[in-house]
Amino acid sequence: MSEKVLMKGNEAIAEAAIRAGCRHYFGYPITPQTELAAYMAKRMPKIDGVFLQAESEIAAINMVYGVSSAGLRVMTSSSSPGVSLKQEGISYIAGSDLPALIVNVERGGPGLGGIQPSQSDYYQATKGGGHGDYHLIVLTPASVQEMADLTALAFDLSDKYRVPAMLLADGTIGQMMEPVELPEESCSKVEKPWAVTGTKMQRKHNIVNSLYLVPEELERTNMERFERYAEIEKNEVRYEEFMTEDADVCVVAFGIAARVSKNAVVAARKEGIKAGLIRPITVWPFPKQPVADIAPRVKGFVSVELSMGQMIDDIRLACGCSKPVSLCNRVGGMIPTPDEVLDAIRKMNGGLA
Amino acid sequence: MVVFEKPKSLTDAEFHYCPGCTHGIIHRLVAEAIDATGCEGNAVGVAPVGCAVMAYNYFACDMVEAAHGRAPAVATGLKRAMPDHVIFTYQGDGDLASIGMAETVHAAARNENITVIFVNNAIYGMTGGQMAPTSLPGQVTQTSPYGRDVKTAGYPVKVCEILSQLDGPEFIARVAVNNVKNVRNAKKIIQKAFENQIAGKGFSLVEVVSSCPTNWGMTPVKALEWVEDKMIPYYPLGVYKDRSAKEAE
Amino acid sequence: MNIEKAKRVTLFCGHYGSGKTNLAVNYAMFLRRQGRPVALADIDIVNPYFRSKDSELELRAAGVDVISLPFANSNVDLPSLPSEVYGLVEKRDRMAVMDIGGDDRGAYALGRFAPYIVRENDFEMLFVVNFYRPLTRTAEEAFEVMREIDAVCEVPFTGIVNNSNLGELTDEDCVRRTFKEAQKLSRLADKPVRFTSVEERLAGSFPEDGIFPIRLQKKLF
Numbered sequence: 001m002s003e004k005v006l007m008k009g010n011e012a013i014a015e016a017a018i019r020a021g022c023r024h025y026f027g028y029p030i031t032p033q034t035e036l037a038a039y040m041a042k043r044m045p046k047i048d049g050v051f052l053q054a055e056s057e058i059a060a061i062n063m064v065y066g067v068s069s070a071g072l073r074v075m076t077s078s079s080s081p082g083v084s085l086k087q088e089g090i091s092y093i094a095g096s097d098l099p100a101l102i103v104n105v106e107r108g109g110p111g112l113g114g115i116q117p118s119q120s121d122y123y124q125a126t127k128g129g130g131h132g133d134y135h136l137i138v139l140t141p142a143s144v145q146e147m148a149d150l151t152a153l154a155f156d157l158s159d160k161y162r163v164p165a166m167l168l169a170d171g172t173i174g175q176m177m178e179p180v181e182l183p184e185e186s187c188s189k190v191e192k193p194w195a196v197t198g199t200k201m202q203r204k205h206n207i208v209n210s211l212y213l214v215p216e217e218l219e220r221t222n223m224e225r226f227e228r229y230a231e232i233e234k235n236e237v238r239y240e241e242f243m244t245e246d247a248d249v250c251v252v253a254f255g256i257a258a259r260v261s262k263n264a265v266v267a268a269r270k271e272g273i274k275a276g277l278i279r280p281i282t283v284w285p286f287p288k289q290p291v292a293d294i295a296p297r298v299k300g301f302v303s304v305e306l307s308m309g310q311m312i313d314d315i316r317l318a319c320g321c322s323k324p325v326s327l328c329n330r331v332g333g334m335i336p337t338p339d340e341v342l343d344a345i346r347k348m349n350g351g352l353a
Numbered sequence: 354m355v356v357f358e359k360p361k362s363l364t365d366a367e368f369h370y371c372p373g374c375t376h377g378i379i380h381r382l383v384a385e386a387i388d389a390t391g392c393e394g395n396a397v398g399v400a401p402v403g404c405a406v407m408a409y410n411y412f413a414c415d416m417v418e419a420a421h422g423r424a425p426a427v428a429t430g431l432k433r434a435m436p437d438h439v440i441f442t443y444q445g446d447g448d449l450a451s452i453g454m455a456e457t458v459h460a461a462a463r464n465e466n467i468t469v470i471f472v473n474n475a476i477y478g479m480t481g482g483q484m485a486p487t488s489l490p491g492q493v494t495q496t497s498p499y500g501r502d503v504k505t506a507g508y509p510v511k512v513c514e515i516l517s518q519l520d521g522p523e524f525i526a527r528v529a530v531n532n533v534k535n536v537r538n539a540k541k542i543i544q545k546a547f548e549n550q551i552a553g554k555g556f557s558l559v560e561v562v563s564s565c566p567t568n569w570g571m572t573p574v575k576a577l578e579w580v581e582d583k584m585i586p587y588y589p590l591g592v593y594k595d596r597s598a599k600e601a602e
Numbered sequence: 603m604n605i606e607k608a609k610r611v612t613l614f615c616g617h618y619g620s621g622k623t624n625l626a627v628n629y630a631m632f633l634r635r636q637g638r639p640v641a642l643a644d645i646d647i648v649n650p651y652f653r654s655k656d657s658e659l660e661l662r663a664a665g666v667d668v669i670s671l672p673f674a675n676s677n678v679d680l681p682s683l684p685s686e687v688y689g690l691v692e693k694r695d696r697m698a699v700m701d702i703g704g705d706d707r708g709a710y711a712l713g714r715f716a717p718y719i720v721r722e723n724d725f726e727m728l729f730v731v732n733f734y735r736p737l738t739r740t741a742e743e744a745f746e747v748m749r750e751i752d753a754v755c756e757v758p759f760t761g762i763v764n765n766s767n768l769g770e771l772t773d774e775d776c777v778r779r780t781f782k783e784a785q786k787l788s789r790l791a792d793k794p795v796r797f798t799s800v801e802e803r804l805a806g807s808f809p810e811d812g813i814f815p816i817r818l819q820k821k822l823f
Contacts, residue, residue: 006734006768008619015736024433031679032651035618038707042737050433054426055459062423062456066430069417070397074430092420114677116651175651177619179734179768196415196431198438201394205364207409209418333677 007180009147009173010035013077013103014043016148020155021187022073022101023049026060030082031115032171033105037077057082061089061102068098069208071195073155073188077103079171080121081112083129090164091130095210097194097225099158101151102136103167105174106306108333116333117171119255120307125168126284126314133222135229137165137236138284140254144178150281152183157236159190161228168283170306172256172335238281239290243269247276249348250294252315253304254280256335261304264341273349283311291318300324300348304341307331324348360384362393366410373573375563376404376472378530379539380411383443383470386544387414390551392439397431399424403445404478404565422453425460428467439550441468447477450510451486457512462521464555468546471512474563475584482568486510489587494568509587513560517593523555525594529562531580535590542592554597562588608633609726611691611698611719613712613757616730617738617747618648618704621765625730625799626701627657628816630666633697640697641667641690644674647681647711648703656819667696683711691718706750716756727757728796731787733766733780741786748791761796762788763814772800774807 007015014036017025025040027033037053044051054060060076067074078086083104093100104125108118125138137157139150147169154165196206212218240258243265244250253261258279268275278294280287291301300323303312309327316325328344330336362384370376387393396414400406402421409416419427424442432440449457449471460467476494477483483496487509491500517525524546528539539561546557562584564576571579592598612629614622623646630642642661644654654661655674662668669686673679690698702708719725729751731744738744752759766780777800788795797814800807805815 004734004768004771005736005739006619006732007736011619011736024430026430034648038618039737052429052433055455058423059426059429059456059459062420062426063430063433065419065423066399066417066427066432067434068430069427070431070434072434074434088420089423096418108677115679116677171651175649177769179771196397196417197435198395198397198415199393199413205413206415207418208416209409211406211418213407 004179004181006177007144008035008175008177009141009144009169010105010175011039012144012147012180013151013167014039016151016183017075017101017155018043018047018049019183019185020073020152022075022155023047024067024072024074025050026052026054026063026076027078028054028057028060028082030079032107032117032174033077033079033103035174036103036105057085058089061086061093064100065089065093065096065098068093068100069196071192071197075101075103077105079105079107080109080118083121083124087130090136091132091134092210093164094130094134094136095132096208097162098164098208099162100164101154101158101167102164103169106168106170108331114333115171117256117335118306118331118333119170119257120310120331121168122283122305122307122310125166126286134225135163135284137161137163137232138168138282139165140168140281140283141173142255142258142279144173144176144180147173148180148182152186155188159188161232163228163232168255170256233285236282237285237287237289239287240279240281241290242277242279244276244278244294246274247294247297248274248299249276249302249345250298251275251277251302251304251341251345252280252291252311253277254283254311257304257306260336260338261341263338264345267338267342268345273345275345275349286314286318288318291315292320295319295322298323299351300326302326302328302341302344302348304328304336304344306335360388362387362396362413363411364413368411369407370404371567373564373566373576375474375530378536379470379472379561379563380408382536382540382543383441384412385540386547389544390439390547392547392551395437396439396441397435399428399431399440399442401442401444401448402479403448405443405445405472406479408443422448422451423456424448424453425456425465425467425469429460429463429465432465432467439468439547441470441547443470444472445478446471446473446475446485446487450512458516458519461516461556461558462519464521464523466550466553466555468550469556469558470543471558471560472563473512473560473588474565476565476568478565478568489583511588513593516558521556522558522594523596524549524557526592527560527562527588527590529580529585529590531562531564531577560588562590608697610694610722610724611700612726612728613700613702614728614730614763615702615709615751615755616704617735617744619735620704620730620732620738621767621799622704622730623652623654623701624816624818625763625765626699627654627661628799628814630661630699631664633699634664634666638697639695640699641669642699642701643687643690644668644670644701645683645687645711646701646703646708647671647683648705648708654701687715691715694722705747706754709751709755712755712757719757725757725760726796727760728763729759729761729791729793730763730765731784733783734768741783741790744787745790759791759793761794762791763796764798767801772804774804777804
C-alpha cells in the first residue's frame with residue numbers, strides 16, 4: 001500500500017502523536033474530538049502504551065502533569081467546554097515548566113454551546129486561559145496533513161522550551177478526511193534531568209513544583225520564563241503567505257477560516273482585486289512582523305474568524321492600528337462562505353474607514 | 354544502640370509544622386515505611402495543597418507538588434509512566450475528601466497501584482481553620498462559628514467507610530497517632546500500604562486521624578484528648594478493607 | 603451493476619470513514635434512477651458531522667425519501683433514532699438503503715431492527731472497505747473490523763464493497779492496487795466483492811464489470 005493514507009483530522013493527530021513517541025494519552029469523552037480518543041483506545045494497548053479514560057477533564061490534565069513530571073511525552077485532547085475544565089492543570093503545568101500537548105478541537109460556545117466548529121477559544125488559548133502569567137505554544141492546523149505535522153512539531157517545541165503546547169483545531173478539520181503522509185517515527189531529543197524518575201540514591205531529590213515561598217524567587221522564575229517566551233517569539237513564529245507580494249487587501253485567517261479565505265482571495269484576484277492572505281500557523285507566538293511589514297502597502301486587513309472577533313485584536317496590535325481591520329465572521333458553528341469573505345475583501349478594497 | 358534516629362528518607366529540612374501538630378509524626382512514619390521497604394531511590398511522592406504543601410521539602414525521594422485535590426490523578430500519571438516505581442500521595446481532608454473527592458474515588462475504583470496517606474484533622478489548617486468535610490457535627494470553626502450545623506452544612510464525610518464499599522481498592526484502613534499504642538499500629542499499617550504497592554496489589558489508603566491544636570484552639574495535650582474522645586468515636590479505627598487477607602481466608 | 607439483483611434492503615456497514623454515507627447516498631440515487639421507490643435511512647449514531655443529511659435536498663429533489671436522526675447536523679450530539687425506520691423495515695413498500703455508523707459501535711444501532719430484516723430475508727449487508735484508511739490497511743486488518751461488527755450485529759454480511767480511495771489524490775492506479783487486497787478479504791471472509799466504487803471522473807478507466815461510479819458531496823473548503 002502507498003505511503004499516503006486517508007485520515008480524519010482527529011485520527012491524524014493521534015497517529016502522529018504515537019509516531020512522535022507519545023505513549024500516554026488521557027481524555028474524557030466529548031464531541032467533536034471523539035475519534036482521537038477512540039483511535040488511542042484501539043492503538044495504545046497494542047504498542048504497550050497507556051490509554052486511560054479519566055473521571056473528568058480535570059483528572060485527565062493532572063494525569064498528564066504526572067506523566068510529564070516523569071519526563072515522558074504525554075497528551076490530552078478535548079473540545080472547548082472540556083478545555084475550560086483543564087485550565088487549572090494547564091496553569092500548573094506551565095508554572096512547573098513541564099512539556100505537554102493539549103489538543104482543543106474547538107466547538108461553539110459559550111457554555112455548552114454546540115458541537116459544530118468554532119474558533120472562539122482563541123483568547124483562552126493565546127492569552128493565558130488559566131491563572132497567572134504564562135503562554136502556551138499554540139499551533140493552528142488548516143489541513144489533515146498539518147494536524148499530523150504540527151502534532152509532531154508541538155511535541156518537539158514543547159520539550160525544547162519546557163512550555164506546554166496546544167494544537168488549536170476546530171471541529172471541521174477534526175472531522176474532515178484527507179490524504180495524509182504520516183511523519184516518521186521520532187522521540188524526544190531533549191535531556192530531562194529535572195524529571196522525577198527516582199533518585200536511585202545517586203542525586204539530590206528532584207521536585208516538580210510551581211509554589212515559591214519567597215516572592216523574589218517567584219518573580220525571578222516568572223522573569224526567567226518570559227525570557228524563554230521571548231526566545232520562542234524570536235525563533236518559532238510560523239505562518240504562510242499567499243499572494244501577498246502586491247496585495248491591496250490582506251486577509252488574515254487560520255485553520256478552517258484560512259481555507260475558505262484562500263478560495264476568496266483567488267476569486268477576488270479573478271475580478272481584479274489584489275487580495276492576499278497571511279495564514280498564522282502559530283497564533284502564539286502571533287506572526288506580528290509579517291503583519292507589520294505588509295501594513296504600509298495595503299489598504300487594510302480583513303480578519304476572518306469563527307468567533308465574534310478575537311484574533312482581530314492581535315492584527316490591530318501588530319499593525320499598530322495603522323490600517324483599518326474589518327471582521328468577517330460567523331459563529332455558533334457556522335463557517336463563513338467564500339462569497340462572504342469575497343464581499344468583505346471588496347468592501348475593504350473600496351475603502352473602508 | 355541508637356534509640357532515636359532520623360529516617361533516611363527525610364531530608365535535613367526543619368519541619369514548619371506547629372508544635373504538637375501530628376504531621377511531623379506521620380511524616381516520620383511514612384519515611385520509616387520507605388526506609389523499611391528500601392524504596393527511596395525508586396519512590397516519587399505527591400504533595401497536596403494544605404498544611405503539608407511543603408512535604409516535598411521533607412521527603413528525600415523525588416517529589417511532585419499537585420494542585421489542590423488532584424494528587425491521586427497526578428499519582429496515576431506517575432504510576433502509569435513508571436509502573437516499577439513506588440508512588441505515594443500525602444493529602445489532607447480538604448484536599449482528599451472535598452475538592453479531590455472525584456480523583457480519590459476513581460483512583461480507588463481503578464485500583465490504581467499507589468499508596469495514599471490521608472491526614473484527617475477535621476479542619477482546614479493552612480487557610481486558618483475553616484470547616485472541613487470531616488469537621489464533626491457541632492464543631493466550631495471559622496466558617497462554622499456557631500458549630501457545624503448539619504441542617505445547613507451537612508454531615509462529615511467518612512472516607513474509609515465510603516471507599517471500602519468499592520470493589521476496586523486493595524486496602525483501606527484508619528489509624529490514629531494520639532498515643533504510643535496507636536502510633537505503633539499506624540506505623541505497621543502505613544508500612545503495609547507501601548508493601549501492598551510493591552507487591553503489585555493495588556490502591557492502599559491509610560487515613561490517619563490527626564490533631565490541629567492551633568486551629569482547634571487547644572493545648573497539644575488537650576487536642577490529643579479530643580482525638581480520643583470526639584474524633585475516634587466518630588471515625589472508628591480499624592482495617593476497613595483488605596482484599597488479599599480476605600481472599601486468603 | 604445488475605439492478606435486477608438488487609435486494610429490498612441494502613445496508614452499508616464498515617470502518618469509520620470508509621465511505622458508507624457517500625455510498626449509501628449514491629446507491630439510493632442509483633436505485634431511484636432505475637424507477638424504484640426508495641428511502642435512505644441514516645442511523646449513524648457515531649458521526650457528528652458530514653452526514654447523509656448534507657445531501658438531503660439533492661436526494662429529495664430526486665424523489666428519494668430521507669429518514670435521518672432528528673438531531674443530525676444540529677448543535678447537539680444526541681443520537682436518538684427516528685421511529686420511521688421501523689416503518690421502512692416493516693412495511694416493505696419501498697427499497698430501503700441504510701447508512702450504519704462506523705465500526706462495531708455504529709452497528710449496535712442496527713440490532714433493534716435486525717429481526718425484521720432477517721425475517722424478510724431480502725437484504726444485502728455490505729461491508730465497505732477503504733484500504734487507504736489507517737486501521738484497515740490490509741485484508742487482515744479489515745477482516746478484524748468485519749468480525750468486530752459481525753459480533754454485535756445480527757444481520758450477517760452478504761458481500762464486500764471495495765471503496766478504496768485517497769480523496770482527491772485518487773487515480774486509477776491507486777484503485778487498481780487494492781484489487782488484490784479486496785480479493786484476499788473476500789477469501790478470508792468467504793463473501794463476494796459485490797462491487798468496486800470509483801469516482802465518476804475515473805469510471806472511464808475501468809471497463810471491467812462490477813464498477814459502481816459515485817459522485818462525491820460538494821466540497822466547500
